Amino acid sequence: MPLAPLTFTADEPTLMVVPWHDPIVEAVGFEVRSLYVELFWLNVLGPTATWALRRLVTGLDRYPLGYEMDLADTAGMLGLAYSVGTSNSFARALHRCVLFGVSQQVPGGLAVRRKVPPVARRHLARMPESLQTMHQQWHRRDCDLTDLQRGRALAEVMMSAGDDPEVVERQLLAVGVSPAAAAEAVHLTSPHSV
Structure with a gap:
């Protein structure tokens, strides 16, 4: 609508x-x-x-x-x-x-x-490749290993339940996972990532 x-x-x-x-x-x-x-x-x-x-x-x-x-x-x-x-x-x-x-x-x-909020994935996908790369680097610089492991474990459960990657990322942020770890965890567990 x-x-x-x-x-x-x-x-x-x-x-x-x-x-x-x-x-x-x-x-x-x-x-x-x-x-x-x-x-x-x-x-x-x-x-x-x-x-x-x-x-x-x-x-x-x-x-x-x-x-x-x-x-x-x-x-x-x-x-x-x-x-x-x-x-x-x-x-x-x-x-x-x-x-x-x-x-x-x-x-x-x-x-x-x-x-x-962090820019949504759908908007990032439309950006020039150079901006997408800068955004990945921006988020990776603040990513702590424990936070990433926690985020990835939660993301795997939510993705296996059929949740959309954007929903998963918002939920990770809501439970206190850092933006960098949330974005990376979703990227690593997304069926589209290689």
Whole structure:
């Protein structure tokens, strides 16, 4: 089911921005202004949505419980034109943030992640080979042997039960396996790995 685009009406020149609390992503995720986001999420979101996300989180730094964002003013600060409706680059950027799960619609506004999860495998598969290699190296550098063994044992059980590799990786993260070990464990136990 396609997600309905965000719409802004003429009588609502502002949008409420609140934090999206997700304990799992907050434990294993990456800061929105991190090098990880610049290297890997930029390829998924695109530059305009990445900058919009950073701007939204910067507002949450100043107002941790949430704030009212002036749509035209914020678009202008990002060098974007703004008009009411969805046919403008700023609205499309905010919609991409929702589409890719770094923000979500809530009544009256958007809930925004302060940390984003590791990039999903399906997005990695579409990246240039050089970025895929960089991503593998990024995750392998923090992988401890005990954590990898634990992750692999759990992944083997879940895969043998028929779980999808992406579901397995999320479950490993949820039980405290490091992102590097979770990604490597899934890679090693996936029927597609050779």
